[in-house]
Amino acid sequence: MEFRYARFDVELERLKDVLENLERVFNELLLLTDGDVEQALGHLERVGKRYGWFNENFTIEEFRLWLERRGVVRAQTESGDGPARATLGARGERGLRQQSLETIFEGLAADARGEHRTRGPGVGGERTSETRPWRFGDPTHAIDFNAGLRNAFARSGEFELTQDDLEVFETEHNTSCATVLLLDISHSMVLYGEDRITPAKRVALALCELIKSRYPKDALHVVLFGDEAWEVPLAELPYVGAGPYHTNTRDGLRRAREILRRAKSANKQILMITDGKPSALTEDDGRIYKNSMGLDRRVVNKTLEEAGQCRRLGIPITTFMLTQDPGLVDFVERFTEENRGRAFYSSASDISSFVLVDYVRNRRRRGG
DSSP states (O other): OOOOOOOOOHHHHHHHHHHHHHHHHHHHHHHHTTTOHHHHHHHHHHHHHHTTSOBTTBOHHHHHHHHHHTTSEEEEEOTTTOOEEEEEOHHHHHHHHHHHHHHHHHHHHHHSTTOOOOSSOEEEEEEEEEEEEOOTTOOGGGBOHHHHHHHHHHHHSSOOOOGGGOEEEEEOOBOOEEEEEEEEOSGGGGGGGOOOHHHHHHHHHHHHHHHHHHOTTOEEEEEEESSSEEEEOGGGGGGOOOOSOOOOHHHHHHHHHHHHHTOOOSEEEEEEEEOSOOOEEEOTTSOEEEOTTSOOHHHHHHHHHHHHHHHHTTOOEEEEESOOOHHHHHHHHHHHHHHTOEEEEOOTTTHHHHHHHHHHHHHBOOOO
């Protein structure tokens, strides 16, 4: 057998760590700039110069080239022969989703341990520590032979197994689930200098990566709602930003209900992230009625009617509120009661943990 040794390059390993850390910061800046690569690189250069990340030996341009060579970003010429601007490549979009998921689950480790509970045994899926008596047709790989030997010895004082001694491990049964994530992109999500849209986007990106990697049979749809509501492809999530909109909650729910009505999954749910009072309503003729004060009685009643319609179709709504204004809390309680769903109140920094715990826990069902 032949072995080849190479000298460990300390400087090269250090540079690798620097590049990986810079990419993590770059991804965070992408979330803040709605996926604008040039703007994110500009911010990174300014911060990097302040803290000594870039100098004459390693420049922002070298970092940009490193990103381009790996397919994280790509140079693209604007129409009209304008200047070339970098955009996210497929690897960059995937990396942004993966980092969002890692960031959220790192936060879950200490506080949400054990939150992935299920309610009953099933077949297939992950093994639990619980066992039950063996039945004809159970797979042999699920047999707990240690328990069987203990049962045999307790019965006869000898290690002679019979089928009555055998036990099998219970397993969790995972069914598919169709989810619509409703994102409020009204002006209040960035009002008074408080950034609530960035953590909301991080949740959407993390859910997308979670489903792609762990629950491939699940379906995730993202619907944005401001003055109106519309579905966006998952690939456009990095570029979503809040706008000068009112909060048309009813239109968002209606669009989500239409999507889920066509879904084939037995389990359907709506996760809604919002921080504002319903303040807009789409009329039957398509006109949009607005009341900037919020909680207009007509708007509220129509929104509650839509929550009830979702309930009648078996679609629970989990609402994640980013504020605890007393008037808004009263509306959310009525809304939740009408749908028989659930509501959580959190700060922008906590929302990602709440949503991911809720999704992972509630999508898992166990059947007999």
